Amino acid sequence: xxxxxxxxxxxxxxxxxxxxxxxxxxxxxxxxxxxxxxxxxxxxxxxxxxxxxxxxxxxxxxxxxxxxxxxxxxxxxxxxxxxxxxxxxxxxxxxxxxxxxxxxxxxxxxxxxxxxxxxxxxxxxxxxxxxxxxxxxxxxxxxxxxxxxxxxxxxxxxxxxxxxxxxxxxxxxxxxxxxxxxxxxxxxxxxxxxxxxxxxxxxxxxxxxxxxxxxxxxxxxxxxxxxxxxxxxxxxxxxxxxxxxxxxxxxxxxxxxxxxxxxxxxxxxxxxxxxxxxxxxxxxxxxxxxxxxxxxxxxxxxxxxxxxxxxxxxx
Amino acid sequence: xxxxxxxxxxxxxxxxxxxxxxxxxxxxxxxxxxxxxxxxxxxxxxxxxxxxxxxxxxxxxxxxxxxxxxxxxxxxxxxxxxxxxxxxxxxxxxxxxxxxxxxxxxxxxxxxxxxxxxxxxxxxxxxxxxxxxxxxxxxxxxxxxxxxxxxxxxxxxxxxxxxxxxxxxxxxxxxxxxxxxxxxxxxxxxxxxxxxxxxxxxxxxxxxxxxxxxxxxxxxxxxxxxxxxxxxxxxxxxxxxxxxxxxxxxxxxxxxxxxxxxxxxxxxxxxxxxxxxxxxxxxxxxxxxxxxxxxxxxxxxxxxxxxxxxxxxxxxxxxxxxxxxxxxxxxxxxxxxxxx
Numbered sequence: 127x128x129x130x131x132x133x134x135x136x137x138x139x140x141x142x143x144x145x146x147x148x149x150x151x152x153x154x155x156x157x158x159x160x161x162x163x164x165x166x167x168x169x170x171x172x173x174x175x176x177x178x179x180x181x182x183x184x185x186x187x188x189x190x191x192x193x194x195x196x197x198x199x200x201x202x203x204x205x206x207x208x209x210x211x212x213x214x215x216x217x218x219x220x221x222x223x224x225x226x227x228x229x230x231x232x233x234x235x236x237x238x239x240x241x242x243x244x245x246x247x248x249x250x251x252x253x254x255x256x257x258x259x260x261x262x263x264x265x266x267x268x269x270x271x272x273x274x275x276x277x278x279x280x281x282x283x284x285x286x287x288x289x290x291x292x293x294x295x296x297x298x299x300x301x302x303x304x305x306x307x308x309x310x311x312x313x314x315x316x317x318x319x320x321x322x323x324x325x326x327x328x329x330x331x332x333x334x335x336x337x338x339x340x341x342x343x344x345x346x347x348x349x350x351x352x353x354x355x356x357x358x359x360x361x362x363x364x365x366x367x368x369x370x371x372x373x374x375x376x377x378x379x380x381x382x383x384x385x386x387x388x389x390x391x392x393x394x395x396x397x398x399x400x401x402x403x404x405x406x407x408x409x410x411x412x413x414x415x416x417x418x419x420x421x422x423x424x425x426x427x428x429x430x431x432x433x434x435x436x437x438x439x440x441x
Numbered sequence: 442x443x444x445x446x447x448x449x450x451x452x453x454x455x456x457x458x459x460x461x462x463x464x465x466x467x468x469x470x471x472x473x474x475x476x477x478x479x480x481x482x483x484x485x486x487x488x489x490x491x492x493x494x495x496x497x498x499x500x501x502x503x504x505x506x507x508x509x510x511x512x513x514x515x516x517x518x519x520x521x522x523x524x525x526x527x528x529x530x531x532x533x534x535x536x537x538x539x540x541x542x543x544x545x546x547x548x549x550x551x552x553x554x555x556x557x558x559x560x561x562x563x564x565x566x567x568x569x570x571x572x573x574x575x576x577x578x579x580x581x582x583x584x585x586x587x588x589x590x591x592x593x594x595x596x597x598x599x600x601x602x603x604x605x606x607x608x609x610x611x612x613x614x615x616x617x618x619x620x621x622x623x624x625x626x627x628x629x630x631x632x633x634x635x636x637x638x639x640x641x642x643x644x645x646x647x648x649x650x651x652x653x654x655x656x657x658x659x660x661x662x663x664x665x666x667x668x669x670x671x672x673x674x675x676x677x678x679x680x681x682x683x684x685x686x687x688x689x690x691x692x693x694x695x696x697x698x699x700x701x702x703x704x705x706x707x708x709x710x711x712x713x714x715x716x717x718x719x720x721x722x723x724x725x726x727x728x729x730x731x732x733x734x735x736x737x738x739x740x741x742x743x744x745x746x747x748x749x750x751x752x753x754x755x756x757x758x759x760x761x762x763x764x765x766x767x768x769x770x771x772x773x774x775x776x777x778x779x780x781x
Binding site for chain 1: 593
């Protein structure tokens with residue numbers, strides 16, 4: 127192949143093949159840990175700690191049973207005296223000489239995650255849309271300084287913020303409450319929301335609102351009926367980013383919640399069985415926890431770049 | 442679609458079509474708007490707030506929230522940093538001890554060890570992620586068939602919760618039963634019981650670097666990819682005409698033009714990893730001893746295990762200042778990238 131035939135604009139077939147090979151190899155290797163989480167969630171506890179690690183195994187739902195229940199050890203005589211097992215989980219538990227004692231804390235923690243993530247996302251996007259519109263359309267004195275201030279709040283180390291927040295919440299009775307966590311996550315997310323949404327609203331031509339206002343709309347009506355419908359994609363993308371942050375957050379959750387308002391991330395590492403961490407149950411919890419994010423990532427892939435750079439880079 | 446519309450009409454807010462093409466109708470509408478606007482002053486004032494008012498009503502709630510949740514606690518922390526307050530003993534007398542906390546932190550040997558651990562972590566994660574991330578972006582930019590699909594696959598790890606996934610890496614790192622130890626021993630022949638990723642002083646810092654690199658290389662890759670795609674084709678075409686070699690093109694076109702994007706990625710990762718807490722806390726908790734005790738872990742141990750609230754507030758303020766400095770540089774770079 128001559129040098130002139132090659133052009134970076136249209137890379138040669140060989141270079142494409144080499145590139146494809148490397149990229150695919152990287153992608154496959156980087157997927158192994160996630161595949162392993164998924165696989166482990168369907169293993170029995172003995173299979174999960176076998177050496178060498180088992181790639182082929184008989185799938186079992188035991189991890190999921192253990193994730194949602196708490197169990198107590200019983201004598202074989204006691205188990206035999208019980209009426210026949212009614213569910214699959216009952217049966218697997220009894221085979222290990224144990225009896226289901228009740229539901230585990232996973233479900234309430236998962237529900238907490240849902241409430242706090244959706245609640246804070248709604249508040250952050252609501253406040254963020256208003257503020258972004260304000261910054262985008264009006265001459266706000268010291269706008270650049272205010273925007274920088276908004277951004278800088280996101281850059282503070284979470285533990286450093288958590289110390290005074292812990293004291294403040296203790297005084298106000300907000301420690302370990304869903305309301306406290308929603309407020310905190312809203313404050314963290316609103317900075318992202320303002321920056322992202324300002325970019326999206328900047329892209330909507332002002333002429334649309336001006337035309338509407340000449341037609342007799344007030345500023346607020348123009349905002350509601352002209353700008354908001356145009357910004358729907360941007361608002362949706364921003365909401366998903368806020369949701370992912372609140373869903374994944376661990377530092378604040380582990381320090382400021384301990385019981386009633388605890389979310390799933392600090393809870394999952396504490397799932398233990400007899401003699402240490404119950405890895406299939408942990409893997410099951412992790413899988414249940416990660417699936418929504420996988421779906422969102424695929425939905426978001428076109429806006430991803432913008433979201434992770436606070437709107438600094440656009441495609 | 443456009444052809445189907447009658448060119449002379451458009452919808453007005455009330456929904457009825459009005460003729461806009463003629464001068465008279467424009468005058469009519471202007472007159473109508475004037476009539477609507479003039480007589481009832483009060484109604485306009487309530488419904489149509491002045492732009493200045495709207496701006497403040499829109500921005501104020503966000504500012505108030507940030508003042509309450511970020512600035513007020515920050516001021517509180519500054520005040521506490523000059524005291525010997527301990528949050529677990531609220532009834533004890535609080536003494537003002539001036540700058541003692543600060544001088545103790547800056548002269549404390551342990552602080553510098555924590556800072557060294559942080560620097561080691563930040564430096565190596567940035568080096569590895571930039572190298573691998575840029576290479577991947579460069580390869581993906583060859584636009585082979587299916588590159589969009591594989592890009593999405595590669596992006597997945599960075600969207601996941603560092604805490605939950607980091608916790609699972611503990612299992613992968615288990616010397617006896619973990620997949621990681623098995624794979625390493627399979628290729629090197631070292632017995633898996635000797636691969637103590639999390640409990641050996643030598644390996645633990647690398648264990649957290651590996652997980653962070655696995656997670657965040659896609660992030661750097663995505664930003665680099667945007668940088669590579671921002672380079673217009675005609676520059677390469679001109680270089681081809683000048684018979685510049687591929688090597689030459691890479692060093693004088695590709696790299697310089699993608700550099701602002703690479704810097705942006707580096708700064709973002711730098712700030713994020715400087716305040717890294719969740720993944721490290723779950724993987725090693727700062728151990729063994731304090732080999733992986735990055736700044737945030739030290740802070741957590743001081744504040745929530747030893748309950749030296751005053752002391753840890755001072756430490757937090759020092760970290761604030763450092764991050765604020767980084768953030769400042771970041772915004773400058775960001776503006777330069779944007780103005781390109």
